[in-house]
Amino acid sequence: MNERPITVGLLGCGVVGSGVVQLLTEHAEAIATRVGAPVRLGPVAVRDPQRARDVDLEQLTDDPFAVIADPEVDVVVEVIGGIEPARTLVHRAIDSGRSVVTANKELIANHGPELKALAGEKGARLEYEAAVAGGIPIIKPLRESLAGDRIRRVLGILNGTTNFILTRMAEEQMSFQDALAEAQGLGYAEADPSADVDGHDAASKAAILASLAFDAEVLAEHVHREGIRAVTSTDIDHAARMGYAVKLLGIAEEVDGSINARVHPALVPRTHPLASVRESFNAVFTEGDASGELMFYGRGAGSLPTASAMLGDIVTAARALRAGERPNGQTVTTKPIRPFEEVDVQSYVLLDVADAPGVLAEVASTFGAHGVSIKSVWQEGRADHAQLLLITHRAREAALQATLTDLRGLGSVRDIASVMRVEGEEL
Structure with a gap:
């Protein structure tokens, strides 16, 4: 294969970034076959280039702007997280005509519309399959596979930490605090668990799903949000007695032309597929006019599941680059948000x-x-x-x-x- 290699520039090399490097290396031959050209890792921006890492990196720098400016870089992969400096870096990369792959749900949920518009203007791709539900494919199914259907409703278990906590409360009769402590001990929850247990993480994902499902601009600020701190063992017991499981759900629906997106704990009938989703697993359930009910299930986080989704996006961007395809941006309509x-x-x-x-x-x-x-x-x-x-x-x-x-x-x-x-x- 004598095709010019596609070069990936990486911004950040933590848990997910290391997974991207590992899969790029281990699956190099298969990826090259699927793209029609080798895909190689170029410069990698990290905070401390001197720190020991689990993966071998040859081109390390502490300057992320240098990665974007490198003339050999074709695709920029952002795994820094948060709003800034990620927004500035992604904006700069797209503005330079480079496609971007990101797993940054917070960025897409708050600044997705402006970045998508810029990508359309510059002929670049903005891919973010890993931003929702980790390794579970849901962005492309909503954007492509189900594009011919009318989706009425999307609901899902979008946060593995809270699902783990609620599973422990239900199956081991643990209190919220004890289940949270176990989740923190296993590395599922941060020392400050607010993003998970107060619903911020799931709200960002619900905004992204609503935007795709209904071709509309839905931001994280439009999502009604409640967490699970108030859920008690008594609630769990009563729910079980009546045939329900308690889950933190992200829900998006379109009714009479207006959109509602919300995150809150809910009782789900034991007969519903989402009720059987346990531990730290995620699941997204869609309801469409033609497709009916579909459920996408799997690991919602972790280094390799998330990296796998990002590799899929890298392949998509690389194929488009080789074919000279100019991406067609999603047509977004203005729809009212229903309180x-x-x-x-x-x-x-x-x-x-x-x-x-x-x-x-x-x-x-x-x-x-x-x-x-x-x-x-x-x-x-x-x-x-x-x-x-x-x-x-x-x-x-x-x-x-x-x-x-x-x-x-x-x-x-x-x-x-x-x-x-x-x-x-x-x-």
């Missing part, structure tokens, strides 16, 4: 109430006054008080919030112990 308060949802409400005659009727009347229909009720007496668990039919979120406000004013209601949504049951 969460205007979304119809099913809900789980756990109340601590006085154990006295007429309490259930008073509570039911309060729900009915706001047009929130109760689907099922479960009550357990505890000395002079009782726990009252209600599952509603779908109703406007604003109506549910108004109901909760009135419930707090009832003398018979001691506490609203928990409120979560129910997904995957009623449409």
Whole structure:
């Protein structure tokens, strides 16, 4: 094979970057066959070129701009993470006409539209398969394979750390704090777990999926976000007793021309495929007019799964470069973002109430006054008080919030112990 090699410049060489280097080396022959030319690693920008590393690197520099300016570099791979300096570097690379491959969900979820527009203008590619769900292919299926279908809804388990925590709470009867401590000990959660347990990570991914599924501009700031800190062992037990699993879901849907994207804990029926996703695995579930229901499942993080997705993007960019293809940018339409308060949802409400005659009727009347229909009720007496668990039919979120406000004013209601949504049951 005498074709000129395609040279990859790498920005960052941490866990994922090292995986990219490893796979580029180990799979060099297969990649060359698929591209039609060798793909080689060029300069690599790192903070400390003197530090010992698990992979062999020949062209190390502490200047990322030098990587972008190198005339031999054809494709820039960004694995620095965060907004800056990644945004400036990616912008500079695309502006120079180079295609970019990134796994940076935060960057794409907040600045994706401007970077995609620049890539279209400069004839470069911006590939980001690894930004959502690690090694699970979901970006290309939404952008290409399902382009002929109308996707109504996308929902998924988009964060492996929170799924691991909720699995431990359900299967080992652990508290949230104990399960979090185990996740941190295993390296699944950072010392500051806020990005995971407060839903920031999943919200960025939900924004990216919504943008692709509905050909619209959806940013992380448009995503309603709730984390799992408030989920208790009691919630997990009640859910299991009623045939549900508790999962942190990222959800995007288009209804009547407007888009809603949200992240929150939810009760998922045990019969739904997402309920069986355990440990640190991820899954994305799509609902389309023609394709019906599809689920994409696998490792959502880790060095090699994420690097594998990035290698796929490198091959895509390299093939386009060899063929002289000018990428056609995704046509983005302006669609209104529907506030969460205007979304119809099913809900789980756990109340601590006085154990006295007429309490259930008073509570039911309060729900009915706001047009929130109760689907099922479960009550357990505890000395002079009782726990009252209600599952509603779908109703406007604003109506549910108004109901909760009135419930707090009832003398018979001691506490609203928990409120979560129910997904995957009623449409």
